[in-house]
Amino acid sequence: MPDPRRAGARTAAVIEAIRQRLATRALAPGQRLPSIRAFAATMDVSPATVVEAYDRLAAEGVIRARRGSGFYVADMALPPLALVAGEPRRPRAVDPFWVSRQSLDADEGTLMPGCGWLPADWMPQDALRRAVRAVARSSGPALTDYSTARGSGALRRVLQGRLAGLGIDAFSEQIVLTSSGTQAIDLMCRMLLRPGDTVLVDDPCYFNFLALLRAHQARIVSVPMTPSGPDIAQFETVLAAERPRLYITNSGLHNPTGATLSLQAAHRLLNAAAAHDMLIIEDDIYGDFEPEPSPRLAALDGLQRVILIGSFSKTLSASVRCGYIAARPDWIEPLIDLQIATGFGGPGQFAAETLAQVLTGGSYRKHIEELRARLSRARPRVAARLQRLGVTPWLMPRGGFHLWCTLPEGCRAIDVAQAALADNVVLAPGDVFSAAQSAAMMMRFNVAHCEDISVIAALERAIN
Incomplete structure (x- = not known):
């Protein structure tokens, strides 16, 4: 029976x-x-x-x-998508969303040395106002219509010229505008990944890479970052053992470390990727902060297995949202279809045309030069203040606004961040950026937001 x-x-x-x-x-x-x-x-x-x-x-x-x-x-059969499915429950301070939520929802008086953007008075507000007025006076469809499938032709032509300056040969038809840099990565993940696929990231890396990959139910593996790029020996070992489908990185100025990819590391990285049939998303959002361009994987690869993405939220405006993807020609039509399916097109014409006006008006180059100079003065000044508290920069970056620092012996970044929050100061604890949770004594500082001496005073109280 x-x-x-x-x-x-x-x-x-x-x-x-x-x-x-x-x-x-x-x-x-x-x-x-x-x-x-x-x-x-x-x-x-x-x-x-x-x-x-x-x-x-x-x-x-x-x-x-x-x-x-x-x-x-059935139509209602799917459960809500859990962004942290399969992840152990952790204190909110080490959740990839923690810094974002605290920064985005901060009150006017909150100090934000942990945020990932520049203060409003560092941005070219007069140039943005002029561009907005110019677009508003136009008789075209910029005020009312959806964008075209690829996005503004004027802005794509500007981007084509900028990419050529980095050694990246891409026709404007190989460039697709998106609603943001984050949406650009999301679209590529939608196109390239399936649940359970393995994705490689740097350790540490931008924390929203981790959040986005978990939303796509990817399996995340990581390789330690060095001042000249990922640890290449470990990179090659991980590729052989894990066979990742995709690698996501910054190569201009790495977030959060400020590291710069060397030419030697770039060549070895691309050779390993080709040997193991791995694709690469190269996020170039901080590239304009470099005093001189460093190697771009997309240039060395010719946009074959490397996809370049970027936006202007760090250099122009986080309010006028617009990103872009530059990819090989046979991927463009599927990308356009995917963007229409998920957002009925990319950024609105108003945003794209406004950015095109700023980028072609002559003021952007001067603005970037002023930003670089201002940040080059702020970095050593803030580093010296931090070092007096026993907070040591991992390296002194050649550009950008991040300092990746080691806290004094015995200090846990999570505890320091929580203590500072009670003092109305938002910090960015290291494990937020680490897939391996190996950065418990590290912290990222935004030097532009550390100019206020109240930040150093609050940090001293939080450490002690």
Whole structure:
């Protein structure tokens, strides 16, 4: 006589397999489930077991039977997408969203040395006002219409020229505008990744890379960062062992470390990527802060397996949102279709045309030169103040506004950040940036926001 307990266990296993496919989006609403006989063969159970499992899921409203057609996923079958699914619960201070939420929701009087953008009075507000007025006076569709599928032709032509200056040969038709740099990465992840795919990141890396990859249910592996790029020996070892589908990095000025990729490291990195058929997303959002351009993977690779993305939120405006993707020609049409499906196009014409006005008006070059000079004065000044507290920069970057620092012996960055928050100061603890959670004594500082001496005073209280 069959053991009912074993039969129940087999039915439960089939049900769990279906629920897992729903959770990972392998089965979508309206999609037909495998036939009873096919799934019975897959699960190595009898057809009667699959019938029992399907009937139970139908009773719960998870799937629906269609006479003569089979079983289909119900419209409301998918659970909410958990951005941290499979991750252990951690204190909020080391969650990748912690710094973002504290910075975005900060009151007017909050000091934000942990945020990732420049103060408003460092931005070219007069140039932005002139550009907004010029676009507003235009008789074209910029005030009312959707953007074209690729985005503003004027801005794409500007970007084509800027990329040529970095040694990247890309036609304007190879450039797609997006609503932001983050959306550019999201679109590439949607196109290239499936749940469970392995993605390689630097350790540390920009914390929103980690948040976004978890939203895509990717498996994250990391390699330590050095002053000249990722540790190449470990990089090659990880590629051989883990076979990642994708690598995401900054190469101009690395966030959060400020490191610069060397030419030697870039060549070895690309050779390893080619040997293991790995794609690369190169985020160039900090490139304009460099005094002289460093090697770009996209230039050395010719946009074959490297996708270049960027935006102007760090140098012009985080309010006028616009990003871009430069990629090989055969990827452009699928990218455009994907962007239409998920956002009905990229940035609005008003934003794109406003940025094009600023970039072509002659004031942007002067603004960038002034930013570089101002930051070159601020970096050593802030570093000296931090060192008096025992906070030591990991390196002195050649550009940009980040200092990646080691705290005094015995100080945990999480504790310091939480103590500073009580003093109305937002800091960026190191483990927020570390997939391996290996940066407990590290912290990223924004030197432009550390000019206020109140920041140093609050940090001293938090450390002591």
